[in-house]
Amino acid sequence: MAQGVLRQAAVGAPTAVPALAALVHDEALGHLRALLAIDTTNPPGNEILAARYLESVLAREGLAGEIHEPLPGRASLVSRQRAAPGNAGEGGALLLTSHTDVVAAEASRWTHPPFSGAVADGCVWGRGAVDMKSMTVYGLMAFLLAKREGWPISRDLILAAVADEEAGGEWGMGWLVNNRPEAVRAEFALNEVGGFTLHLFGKRVYPVQVAEKGLCWFRLVAEGEPGHGSLPRPDSAVARLAAAVDRLARRPFPMRVTPPAARFIRGLARAAGPLRGLFLRALLVPGLSGPARRLVPRARARHFQALLSDTANPTCLAAGTKENVVPSRAVAVVDGRFLPGQTVEGFLEEVRRRVGPGFSIETISAHAPTETSPDTPLFELLRETLEKADPGATVVPNLLVGYTDAAALSRIGVRTYGFTPMRLPPEIEFSALFHGHDERIPLDAFRWGLECFVDAVKRFLTEPRFR
Numbered sequence: 001m002a003q004g005v006l007r008q009a010a011v012g013a014p015t016a017v018p019a020l021a022a023l024v025h026d027e028a029l030g031h032l033r034a035l036l037a038i039d040t041t042n043p044p045g046n047e048i049l050a051a052r053y054l055e056s057v058l059a060r061e062g063l064a065g066e067i068h069e070p071l072p073g074r075a076s077l078v079s080r081q082r083a084a085p086g087n088a089g090e091g092g093a094l095l096l097t098s099h100t101d102v103v104a105a106e107a108s109r110w111t112h113p114p115f116s117g118a119v120a121d122g123c124v125w126g127r128g129a130v131d132m133k134s135m136t137v138y139g140l141m142a143f144l145l146a147k148r149e150g151w152p153i154s155r156d157l158i159l160a161a162v163a164d165e166e167a168g169g170e171w172g173m174g175w176l177v178n179n180r181p182e183a184v185r186a187e188f189a190l191n192e193v194g195g196f197t198l199h200l201f202g203k204r205v206y207p208v209q210v211a212e213k214g215l216c217w218f219r220l221v222a223e224g225e226p227g228h229g230s231l232p233r234p235d236s237a238v239a240r241l242a243a244a245v246d247r248l249a250r251r252p253f254p255m256r257v258t259p260p261a262a263r264f265i266r267g268l269a270r271a272a273g274p275l276r277g278l279f280l281r282a283l284l285v286p287g288l289s290g291p292a293r294r295l296v297p298r299a300r301a302r303h304f305q306a307l308l309s310d311t312a313n314p315t316c317l318a319a320g321t322k323e324n325v326v327p328s329r330a331v332a333v334v335d336g337r338f339l340p341g342q343t344v345e346g347f348l349e350e351v352r353r354r355v356g357p358g359f360s361i362e363t364i365s366a367h368a369p370t371e372t373s374p375d376t377p378l379f380e381l382l383r384e385t386l387e388k389a390d391p392g393a394t395v396v397p398n399l400l401v402g403y404t405d406a407a408a409l410s411r412i413g414v415r416t417y418g419f420t421p422m423r424l425p426p427e428i429e430f431s432a433l434f435h436g437h438d439e440r441i442p443l444d445a446f447r448w449g450l451e452c453f454v455d456a457v458k459r460f461l462t463e464p465r466f467r
């Protein structure tokens with residue numbers, strides 16, 4: 001039913017995303033450069049500096065921001081504008097969320113210093129340009145414009161710029177969800193990883209994240225008899241752990257086609273055209289999926305495999321202290337990820353089956369997968385916005401194999417989409433910018449993204465069809 005309404009409404013809809021005034025773009029660029037110049041490398045984070053900056057920007061417009069600082073320096077800012085009196089519809093709040101912490105940068109490997117906010121060669125450079133201070137600015141600008149232009153909003157609008165996402169979110173969104181849920185509870189949230197250009201066989205695709213795999217980081221522990229290094233034994237803790245790690249690394253988990261992965265791959269297939277589409281669809285067919293993956297570049301193949309199975313990736317090893325002493329304990333840390341439909345317990349059961357008996361497993365951190373249906377008026381609006389702003393491109397709902405703050409938000413029922421629009425040229429691969437050297441965002445991509453973002457937010461908050 002919602003779709004029929006949407007199609008009718010779309011008849012009279014504008015055919016392009018409205019441009020923003022040059023002054024607004026200048027202002028947004030200024031905020032982005034200022035935020036990039038603030039070193040919020042996590043650890044230690046120091047997100048309080050970004051939170052205070054945003055607080056002062058809001059204060060100049062008469063907007064109150066609340067800073068939550070559960071540990072010294074680890075701060076998140078939240079601000080809210082209420083639906084105009086007499087104009088409130090039935091929908092819950094819309095949350096615009098981003099994280100202000102960034103991962104470390106090796107300054108010597110960068111063309112421009114990572115915390116300079118330099119503008120050069122048509123790009124803004126800096127750690128966080130893509131992940132994800134640009135989105136902080138998208139949210140900030142939409143929030144400011146809503147106030148400044150007096151949008152007659154029919155839902156509450158919440159702005160959140162949170163700490164600690166890069167280290168799991170315990171002191172950021174995780175803390176807010178556990179301790180101040182009412183501050184961030186919303187019907188929908190817009191968050192990172194979505195709305196960027198993916199160039200595929202000469203076609204442009206815009207993935208919008210609707211789901212994330214679950215996570216289970218665990219320690220796999222082998223214990224055995226200690227002894228002298230001159231007397232080897234095949235059942236030592238080290239030997240058994242090594243064999244178990246080898247089993248985990250070499251034997252992929254069984255393929256399982258979940259609805260979000262199928263939607264993503266079918267969406268790519270539709271965009272790719274009939275012949276290549278056929279090939280992409282083969283990825284979803286047991287028996288054909290393996291051979292099909294061998295025909296695509298390694299990095300893509302690994303990604304498809306992660307979309308279609310649980311994974312257990314050994315990442316740390318520890319055992320022994322001296323050359324000639326057989327240690328009694330050997331430990332591997334494993335990064336486990338599991339698809340929607342699986343549970344932490346079910347996943348660990350499968351791990352136990354694979355490594356065999358005689359190991360103990362200690363969970364370090366775990367959370368369930370998240371999934372938001374793309375069958376909502378908001379998702380349709382995001383699709384419409386991107387396809388209007390880049391005619392000929394295709395929007396595809398995406399399953400993220402990593403995780404974001406969406407996982408914490410899903411615990412209080414917030415439905416999150418990844419929507420940080422950026423139109424990227426073919427020579428810039430989005431995923432390579434994440435956590436890489438020379439992280440940067442093209443000025444054009446930022447301007448385009450800001451206009452898409454503001455347009456989508458404004459329409460969702462003010463058009464009668466979304467009330």
Ligand SMILES: [Zn+2]
Pocket residue numbers: 099131132165192
């Ligand atoms: Zn991020």
